[in-house]
Amino acid sequence: MNIAVYPGSFDPTTNGHLDVIERAAKIVDKLIVGVLINPNKTGLFTIDERTQQLKMLTAHLPNVEVRAFSGLLVDFARSVQARIVIRGLRAVTDFEYEFQMALTNRSLAGEIETLFIPTSAHFMYVSSSMVKEVASFGKSVEGMVPETVQKQMEEKFRAKFKNKEEIFFNEN
Numbered sequence: 001m002n003i004a005v006y007p008g009s010f011d012p013t014t015n016g017h018l019d020v021i022e023r024a025a026k027i028v029d030k031l032i033v034g035v036l037i038n039p040n041k042t043g044l045f046t047i048d049e050r051t052q053q054l055k056m057l058t059a060h061l062p063n064v065e066v067r068a069f070s071g072l073l074v075d076f077a078r079s080v081q082a083r084i085v086i087r088g089l090r091a092v093t094d095f096e097y098e099f100q101m102a103l104t105n106r107s108l109a110g111e112i113e114t115l116f117i118p119t120s121a122h123f124m125y126v127s128s129s130m131v132k133e134v135a136s137f138g139k140s141v142e143g144m145v146p147e148t149v150q151k152q153m154e155e156k157f158r159a160k161f162k163n164k165e166e167i168f169f170n171e172n
């Protein structure tokens with residue numbers, strides 16, 4: 001049985017992530033989406049919120065599981081018997097970081113292979129950080145993230161900027 005891990009921060013899940021999940025789920029027997037618990041970084045969404053988002057968004061995929069993990073990715077992969085790490089590649093700019101990560105993981109655990117899935121062309125520019133930046137200015141991120149995530153982001157930023165609601169959440 002081919003078990004793969006698709007790790008990430010998923011703060012929040014974008015349509016680009018979902019594209020990779022759906023495509024990876026077709027080529028492996030079981031895909032475990034691993035949400036990194038990073039104690040040094042506070043995100044927009046809590047780890048619980050991120051895992052809940054992902055569970056809901058992947059509920060239609062019977063061979064996909066969502067779990068939070070801390071520590072090294074290779075240790076997590078080993079703990080779930082995964083021999084494959086899936087990463088999405090958007091543009092050349094992703095490559096250096098991804099290659100470095102893949103080589104580091106390979107030196108730590110030679111039995112685990114990293115597989116890159118090129119993102120679909122229309123998600124090439126979509127990243128969690130871009131989406132957060134755009135949404136923080138009250139602009140629509142429709143098409144970049146699932147509708148439910150978009151609503152949750154609007155709520156988060158609305159709470160954050162509640163005194164400036166009229167500035168950040170106009171209809172433009």
Ligand code: PNS
Nearest residue numbers: 007008009010036071072073074101104
């Ligand atoms: O979505 P991201 O932030 O690009 O995902 C990065 C992630 C979670 C895959 C990476 O930071 C990671 O694997 N962290 C766990 C710690 C680890 O294993 N580090 C060594 C390899 S870089």
